[in-house]
Amino acid sequence: MRVTGYRALTTLQRWGRPVGDANGAFADGLVPVPLVLVDTDEGVTGVGLGPHVELDGVFAAIEGEDPRCVTALYDRMLRRTFKAGHAGAVFGTIGALDTALWDIKAQLAGEPLWRLLGGRDRTVTAYASGLDMGLPDDALVEVYRAYAERGVRAAKLKGGLDVDEDRRRLGLVRDVLADASGGARPGLMLDANESWTRKQAVRHVHELERTLDLIWVEEPVRRWDAEGLATVGRGIRASVATGENLTGLEQFRPLLAAGAVDIVQTAAVWGVTHFLRVAALAQAHDLPVSPIGTTPTGLLHAATAVPNHIASELQDLVPPVGLLVDVRVEDGAFVLGDSPGLGIVVDEAAVAAVAAGEGPRPSGPHVRPARAGHRLVPDRTS
Structure with missing residues (x-):
């Protein structure tokens, strides 16, 4: 073949x-x-x-x-x-x-694939991640209520620009998830997407932790800053999560050696083999691993076969246009199907009909603002 x-x-x-x-x-x-x-x-x-x-x-x-x-x-x-x-x-x-x-x-x-890789349980614990920066309160609540209806009891919000705004929004989502679970304490995480300096990160999270219990803070400083990530980790109660933008074991090694990471992440876009190798490296350091990304189907399959998986990111509840995916979400977990392989069917005609080729987008979450890490006061417009 x-x-x-x-x-x-x-x-x-x-x-x-x-x-x-x-x-x-x-x-x-x-x-x-x-x-x-x-x-x-x-x-x-x-x-x-x-x-x-x-x-x-x-x-x-x-x-x-x-x-x-x-x-x-x-x-x-x-x-x-x-x-x-x-x-x-x-x-x-x-x-x-x-x-x-x-x-x-x-x-x-x-x-x-989950069975081929040696997985025993087809369920993969999920947490909600709505890429929700800038949503008004009513829309934010509606988004996380939809996750809660699928049994999801942990959520990661985007933030980092305004501590008061972050505190309020995290509180809203906490209440939504708690109400859906009969009052049980939900898990909360905050993703700053590399928008702080070391001291900004410690001050911001320390202020949040006066009233909130955070599981982890994600990418508080630049992804390669081993010393900075370790400094943040020592200054806050929450775990430090990072790794989704690291490519290759050589980029993880200095962070793990410095004790700079508590939750080791990898992005779905980097592939299954990379995830398996990172998971093994993390396991050698007694650290949990967590896949990141929209439609992380390959990594969900792989997550069933590693001993240190903690939770996988659930973004949109609907797959991309033209993709049929043999995965459902219920009781707070991804449930993988029995279709051979990844269980993804591509409707090439539907994909071809999508106007997705307009070229690079000049702005968005993929473009780092000029003032990132250099804001003197809260900035809700960046």
Whole structure:
């Protein structure tokens, strides 16, 4: 069996409301979702979600190869890109192809990926994450009520610009989740998306912790700042979570060595093999691991097979346009189905009909503001 080609598509996640974080927002609620379909000479096609950057060059590392050799092909893709660098978006291209190869391998075995990887329980604990920065109070409550109706009892809010605003919004979500669970204390997290300096982070979170119990604070300072993350961790009660924007074990190693991370995260876009390796590294340090991202299907399957998974991020309750995903959410967990592979079916006609190719978006949560980390007073407009 051999890999014969690929097709690069882009669909949309239609949130139906603005989504964003401390860095910016997509006011129209439309988020492009690139995906790659990997074809074989036996008619089996794998699906991977991730960037198309340098796709021709990266694909050359697996073309003509047996797709069942997934981990060896993953390292082959890394070697193919090591001179120019395989971090950032190129690492996402590798992750998309890697996920598609795992999909093929599990389809050939006639098993869902979670079972092929050695998972025993198809349920994966979820927490709600509405990418909710800037929502008015009534909309915020409505969004998290929908999660609560699926049994979700923990939530992560976007914040970091105004401590009073964050305190109020976290309180609203706490009450929504508590009401849905008969008064039980819910779990609360705050994601600052690298918008603070070290001292800003400690001051902001310390103020919140006067009245709120936070499980973790995510990306309080820059992702690579091992000393800064450790400083924040020592100054607050909450755990420090980070890792979704780190690419490769070499980027995690200094943070773990410095004791800078309490919750180790990886993004769905970086692929299944990367997640499994990061999870093993985290386990060696007695740390939990948590997948991040919209439609993190591949990592949900992989999460069933690692001993240190704590919870996975549940973003939109509806999959991207043209994707049918064999996953449901109930009783506060993702429940994986029995479809072979990832359980993702792509309606290529529906995806082709989506106007997702308007080019790079000039603003949004992917663009770091000029004043990030340099705001003297609260700024609700950044």
